[in-house]
Amino acid sequence: MISSVLTELAWQFSLLSFLAIGGVNALIPEIHRRVVEMEHWMTDADFAQAFAIAQAAPGPNMLIVSVIGWKVSGLLGALVATAAICVPSSALTFAVAHIWDRFREAPLRAAIQHGLAPVTVGLVLASGYILARTVDQTWGALAITVATVAVTLATRLHPLLLLAAGAALGIAGFV
Amino acid sequence: MPVIMSAMNTPPVTAHKLVDAPTKRGLFLGFLMVGLQGFGGVLPFARRMLVEQHRWLSEREFNEVLSLSQFLPGPNIVNVSIIIGNRFRGPLGSIAATLGLMLMPFVIVLVLAALYARFADLAPVRGATNGVSAAATGLIIATGLKMAHPLKGIPWHIVMCALTFIAIALLRLPLLWVLAVLAPVSIAIARWMMQR
Numbered sequence: 321m322i323s324s325v326l327t328e329l330a331w332q333f334s335l336l337s338f339l340a341i342g343g344v345n346a347l348i349p350e351i352h353r354r355v356v357e358m359e360h361w362m363t364d365a366d367f368a369q370a371f372a373i374a375q376a377a378p379g380p381n382m383l384i385v386s387v388i389g390w391k392v393s394g395l396l397g398a399l400v401a402t403a404a405i406c407v408p409s410s411a412l413t414f415a416v417a418h419i420w421d422r423f424r425e426a427p428l429r430a431a432i433q434h435g436l437a438p439v440t441v442g443l444v445l446a447s448g449y450i451l452a453r454t455v456d457q458t459w460g461a462l463a464i465t466v467a468t469v470a471v472t473l474a475t476r477l478h479p480l481l482l483l484a485a486g487a488a489l490g491i492a493g494f495v
Numbered sequence: 496m497p498v499i500m501s502a503m504n505t506p507p508v509t510a511h512k513l514v515d516a517p518t519k520r521g522l523f524l525g526f527l528m529v530g531l532q533g534f535g536g537v538l539p540f541a542r543r544m545l546v547e548q549h550r551w552l553s554e555r556e557f558n559e560v561l562s563l564s565q566f567l568p569g570p571n572i573v574n575v576s577i578i579i580g581n582r583f584r585g586p587l588g589s590i591a592a593t594l595g596l597m598l599m600p601f602v603i604v605l606v607l608a609a610l611y612a613r614f615a616d617l618a619p620v621r622g623a624t625n626g627v628s629a630a631a632t633g634l635i636i637a638t639g640l641k642m643a644h645p646l647k648g649i650p651w652h653i654v655m656c657a658l659t660f661i662a663i664a665l666l667r668l669p670l671l672w673v674l675a676v677l678a679p680v681s682i683a684i685a686r687w688m689m690q691r
Contacts, residue, residue: 339670340568341678345635349663350670357667369615372628373607379530379600380537382570386601387608398605402597409569410577414589417578420563431689433566435682438652439674441642442659448636449664451628461629468633473640480534482630490626491619 325393326400328359333385333404340409342440344382348447351384352454361392368455375483382406460495516583517551519591525549526576526595537572537596545579552579572596651688655681 332354340347348371355361362370370391374384382405389401423429456462468482489495517525525544532540538561545552552560564574573593580592614620646652655677662673 335671338568339674340570341674342565343569343571345638347670348635349667353667353669368628369611369624370608372624372631373611374604375631375634376627377600377604377607378532378534379603380533380570380572380596382573383600383604386604390605390608395605398601402601406570406573406593406597409567410573410589410593413564413567413569413574413577414581414586416567417563417581427689428686431686432682433562434689435655435685436566436678438646438649438655439659439677439681441639441646442656443663443670444635444639444642445656446660446664448632448639449660451632451635455625455628455632458625461625464626464629465633465636468630469637469640472634472637478534479634482634483534483627486626486628486630487623488626490622490624490629493618493622495622495625495629 326396329389329392329397329401330404332359333389333401334408337405337408338412340405341436342443344380344385344405345447346440346443348384349443349450351388352450355388362388364454366391368451371451371455376487458495460489464489464495517549519584519588521549522580522584522588522592523595525551526592527599529572530596530598530600533572538575541572541575551583651684655684 336347336350336354339350352367356364356367367388370384370387373387374381377383382402385405386398386402389397389399391397393400452462452465456465464486468486471477471482472479526541529537529541529544542557542561546554546557560575560578561571563578564571567574573596576592576596577589580587580589582588584591611620611624615624643656646656659673659677662668662677663670
């Protein structure tokens, strides 16, 4: 049943929408857990490809969700998954934006921001780890990942150049 | 001018005179350009469009919008477009800004996915995809390491960061349970440290 797959996509990604503190990059381990390990919608290799395609497109890094929706259920799946990851958190943002400024000086607001910071960093680092395990299946791929980390930390090169370098090395058969 | 009026409700922060409130069309087109420009992170482009190019926001207003967007769940840049659209043109403004932001990236990523599905058998296409995902993984790890730098010297931050990493990456626990335990604990510690 197509509709039940769409319902499942909508349900899974709306839940994730509320859990996406620190943006969608921090969500990657959970998306992988649900989509690959629990629902078996795609393989590890499919997931790595979806990630690559999303990174190669301009725009917000949540596009991996659109690609997963597309893989699972075509254009409609992409629309449903994208709306599901955006709409719940957007509705919350819309509601909170009105009252947020009133709590500018509230100590709890500072405590929440200060307290969530290390958790968010842990989530992004976990994303990097899960991706490396999924994506770096060869020594060549691992070398590209390590080199990209080093260059990003040491220089101010535009990320697009590093993605292009990765693509060129891949085409040359390095991966 | 609704912009100035609403800005007056909060402490005045504008260093330079802001331009007139953008229309819904202006919001749509402004965020459309942001969506097309941003590779490996859209926020720097959003900041340039909003603060430098159109002057819809002052620097400080942008930082406040950003901190709220990062604090709330969801894609940060989508939250920025929701808040900015609403500030200038109400709910329809939010919709115009967010649709503008998402439209082109959504179309482009699906075209790329369709092309990939069609040409995945070609070795260079597979090679390029593997190379891009390896490099993109490096970008995310580097982002995480850069974000981790300010935690240095705050021992409980390092502990909370490590616990989160272990729970998610190594133990593969569900995010909901990890957040339900670690987020309140971390916020409570922050509150306690601030009160001392």
